[in-house]
Amino acid sequence: MSSGRERISAKEMRAIELNSEYLSVSTLQLMENAGRAVASEIASRFSPPSRIVVYTGTGKNGGDGMVAARHLASLGYRLSLVLVGNENNIRDEVVIANWQAIKEMYKSIQIRIAHDSSLISVEDCEVTVDALLGIGAKGAPRPPILQAVKAINESKGFKVAVDIPTGVDADTGETEEEAVKADLTITFHKEKTGLAKAKKYVGELKIASVGIPPEAELLAGPGDVGLVTKERLPESHKGDFGRLLIIGGSETYTGAPSYVALAALRTGVDLAYVAAPEKAAGIISSFSPNLITIKLKGNHFASGNLDEIESWLGKATGIVLGPGLGVHEDTISAIDEFLDKVERLKLPLLLDADALKAFGQHKRRIETAAVLTPHTGEFKALSGREPSREMEDRIGDVQGLAHEVRCTVLLKSHVDVISDGVRWKLNRTGNPGMTVGGTGDVLSGIVGAFLSQGYDPFQASCAGAFINGAAGDLVYLEKGYHMVATDLIEKIPLIMNDPMSHRKFKSSERNIGSKISC
Numbered sequence: 001m002s003s004g005r006e007r008i009s010a011k012e013m014r015a016i017e018l019n020s021e022y023l024s025v026s027t028l029q030l031m032e033n034a035g036r037a038v039a040s041e042i043a044s045r046f047s048p049p050s051r052i053v054v055y056t057g058t059g060k061n062g063g064d065g066m067v068a069a070r071h072l073a074s075l076g077y078r079l080s081l082v083l084v085g086n087e088n089n090i091r092d093e094v095v096i097a098n099w100q101a102i103k104e105m106y107k108s109i110q111i112r113i114a115h116d117s118s119l120i121s122v123e124d125c126e127v128t129v130d131a132l133l134g135i136g137a138k139g140a141p142r143p144p145i146l147q148a149v150k151a152i153n154e155s156k157g158f159k160v161a162v163d164i165p166t167g168v169d170a171d172t173g174e175t176e177e178e179a180v181k182a183d184l185t186i187t188f189h190k191e192k193t194g195l196a197k198a199k200k201y202v203g204e205l206k207i208a209s210v211g212i213p214p215e216a217e218l219l220a221g222p223g224d225v226g227l228v229t230k231e232r233l234p235e236s237h238k239g240d241f242g243r244l245l246i247i248g249g250s251e252t253y254t255g256a257p258s259y260v261a262l263a264a265l266r267t268g269v270d271l272a273y274v275a276a277p278e279k280a281a282g283i284i285s286s287f288s289p290n291l292i293t294i295k296l297k298g299n300h301f302a303s304g305n306l307d308e309i310e311s312w313l314g315k316a317t318g319i320v321l322g323p324g325l326g327v328h329e330d331t332i333s334a335i336d337e338f339l340d341k342v343e344r345l346k347l348p349l350l351l352d353a354d355a356l357k358a359f360g361q362h363k364r365r366i367e368t369a370a371v372l373t374p375h376t377g378e379f380k381a382l383s384g385r386e387p388s389r390e391m392e393d394r395i396g397d398v399q400g401l402a403h404e405v406r407c408t409v410l411l412k413s414h415v416d417v418i419s420d421g422v423r424w425k426l427n428r429t430g431n432p433g434m435t436v437g438g439t440g441d442v443l444s445g446i447v448g449a450f451l452s453q454g455y456d457p458f459q460a461s462c463a464g465a466f467i468n469g470a471a472g473d474l475v476y477l478e479k480g481y482h483m484v485a486t487d488l489i490e491k492i493p494l495i496m497n498d499p500m501s502h503r504k505f506k507s508s509e510r511n512i513g514s515k516i517s518c
Contacts (some may be wrong), residue, residue: 006190007191008193009193011227012227015227016221017030017212017223018222019216021222022218022223026094027092030211030212031063032038032067033210035098036068038067038162039075041184041186041208042129043077045158046158048075049078050125051080051125052079053127054079054080055125055128055131055152056082057085057134057145058083058084059134060092060094061135062131063099064131064134065162066098069081069109070105079110080110081110085115086113098159115144117143117147121151122155124156125155128152130152130182134162137170138169140167141166141177146177149167153180159180159181159184160183160184161180161185161186161412163185164194164202165179165182165185167179171193172193174197175198177197182201184203185202187206187207188208188210202480205432209223217345219425220317220416220465222500224462225463226499227459229511233373241273242449242452244318245273245275245309245319246320246448247276247322247472248276248320249284250276250301250326251299253280254280254283254284255287255437255485256441257437258274260320260323260442260448261445262290262486263489264452267450267492268496269453273292273312273315274292277296277297278295278392280324300325300328300330301326303337306334313345316452318451319349319492320444321351322352323444325355326354327354327357331354332358335355346368348370348454349368350372350415351370351371356372356382358383360378360485363382363404371407371447371451371460372405372410372462373410373444374412375413376411378396379397382405383404394411395426396508398418403421403422406421407457410464418458420457425458429502430468431469431472432481436484439485440490442468442471443465445489446468467496470499471492471494474491474494
């Protein structure tokens with residue numbers, strides 16, 4: 001990046017804001033800090049009683065503008081605020097609170113509601129503030145916002161855009177029809193990716209801190225779930241949300257691949273296929289009518305099964321390899337051959353359990369999007385040493401292994417460590433009751449589902465770790481430590497439908513979510 005500054009997308013910014021709220025830094029606090037930052041920047045350039053006109057929309061960007069107007073009025077500036085739209089369209093509680101505060105300031109702020117285009121005109125002022133639409137807006141501004149954009153551009157005053165000039169796409173920098181041509185853009189927390197590509201609209205760029213805690217980007221939270229949530233359109237078809245192939249099971253272990261498949265289905269994958277040795281597949285199919293089983297010849301996975309699986313690889317959009325697979329000598333060699341096939345097809349892949357043990361013997365860089373989910377013992381088999389007990393060093397250990405094998409590593413522990421070799425995050429959800437067998441398989445199913453839906457392995461792992469642990473925490477609050485893996489599977493939809501709901505469980509008397517040290 002030419003500017004040397006880190007840039008983020010609108011969706012990533014939304015995730016950070018959600019994670020901040022999860023960490024008890026409210027949207028109201030962030031909005032207050034954002035509006036005050038805008039007011040402070042304006043005050044550093046213009047002296048009272050300069051005349052300032054603030055155009056606000058009915059969303060959160062408008063709320064930022066309302067806060068800025070309140071602070072500027074308190075400093076002695078002559079303020080006008082134009083709400084562009086109907087006040088009944090203000091739906092967010094935090095924006096409603098700031099709008100009510102503005103309406104009480106009828107002596108210090110001239111307030112006008114422009115619910116249609118005819119009520120918008122060019123204002124005579126020293127400063128014009130654009131707080132119409134925020135970074136989530138897409139497409140061309142529509143009336144009456146469009147007319148407000150034109151009025152701002154025609155104004156002779158110094159033009160300040162809040163977070164992003166209205167009409168500019170925060171991710172691409174593209175514009176349709178007309179966009180605000182700002183002299184100054186004050187964006188929050190970090191530069192948005194589109195701003196660098198829209199310099200003629202952005203003008204001078206300032207980045208303002210709004211009090212987001214660094215932990216909002218370092219700890220997995222509800223925002224990470226939002227990054228892997230796919231909208232289901234009415235015209236969606238079977239398979240649009242992923243087809244996951246699970247290869248596992250043996251004469252001893254039949255539950256593990258079943259947990260993976262059932263967890264993937266609860267996460268939202270459309271189809272889950274389980275390829276297992278014939279006897280194991282028969283038992284697996286009896287667990288649930290939702291499972292599609294592929295019966296492989298023999299008592300365990302071997303090279304002779306690769307041709308049987310070939311046609312299923314063409315249907316799958318993601319693979320989970322390893323749960324309950326066994327570690328027979330020919331299974332280990334078959335896994336290495338299978339990895340070659342998956343790499344050629346560029347299918348996203350998750351390796352867990354016995355597949356990790358096999359991979360440790362033939363360790364190499366993986367040439368496809370991949371996730372490894374070792375526990376501490378498996379990590380030692382992969383890297384040659386146990387991960388450090390000191391968190392900072394432990395993060396470095398996981399980063400090092402991820403860089404070496406060129407994939408994302410999710411080290412399962414009481415604090416999960418996730419890294420793709422560059423980025424890293426910690427996950428604090430979960431509790432000691434999750435030492436019961438099968439909870440790691442549930443995690444594999446959740447992450448595998450996201451991989452099969454095309455999500456980035458690091459994002460899939462962060463969201464999966466949070467959901468899996470949060471589901472376990474919900475079970476704990478109902479049953480204490482007397483849980484089994486299937487209990488977690490039933491809680492997955494609750495966390496996915498409302499990932500913020502876990503926030504109230506964080507502060508339970510046992511303080512499940514507070515752990516951080518090793």
